[in-house]
Amino acid sequence: MTRRSQKQEEWYDFKLFEELLRSKLREILTYTKLDHKEDPDFRITQSTSVLGIEHTQLFFIKTSGDHHTPAAEDSFRKKIVQEAKKCCEEKGVPPLWVKIFFNDVSHLKSRKDKDSLVNDIAKFVEQQWRCGKLSFRNELKIKNRNREVFYMTISPGVMNGKKWLDEHLWQPHYASEVDTNFTYQLQETIHKKGEKYQDYLENCEECWLLIVVDRRNPAQRFGIEFDKNAQANRYQSKFARVFYMDTFERHLVELQTR
Secondary structure, eight states, rough: OHHHHHHHHHHHHHHHHHHHHHHHHOOOOOOOOEEEEESEEEEEOOOOOEEEEEEEOOOOOTTTOOOOHHHHHHHHHHHHHHHHHHHHHTTOOEEEEEEEEOOTTTTTOSSHHHHHHHHHHHHHHHHHHHHHHOOSSOOOOOOOOOEEEEEEEESSSEEEEOOOOOOOEEEEEEESSSSOOHHHHHHHHHHHTTTTTHHHSSSSSSEEEEEEEOTTGGGOBBBBGOOOHHOOOOOSSSEEEEEEEETTTTTEEEEEEE
């Protein structure tokens, strides 16, 4: 990301934060001047003081020995789906809408293991099509050796005599779509930003921390609304206030600190 695009993203996040602060938490930021700089990222001049807001993003923390980042696993699932789709196309299966909900696939190390899963998926889809077991709603369980696939939905490209698909539409999903246990990641992010807290106070009287995620990003697939521990935990922080914001879900939470 270039410096310019990073600043643009920060600006978008700040304006969304203002909006959600007003609509969700019933607070209005009033100021006579707004500067978008650094240390902290935003300096808000109010009537008698300057409020600082430092912007940061939350990402999955890679643990020791973990060679599979969320983005890499997402890419791996897409390759499996594309290869299975190609197999069905080559066998003359007409356009279908296939949604595949994966469990963990990080244990698939060899090409043989990957090809085996691809063949299992393609064979299952072809069988369901030939048997006419297609529906927009039915959750179909596939018997594969290590349960890499949680379930699938297979919908026909023709409904009520009307064609709505001109080509195959296959989509990979992760059965556990969001991480709901990430208190540690939040605390580490707060701690890391807190190391520069005194630098921030040289440019403002009070400083807040805004932690941002975009759930569409595989490396930021967090769901704080599903994690009571993450919301109830009291985080150690030097910042006057700490906020968590999901830009995709338009969700804003103020974290408890001590």
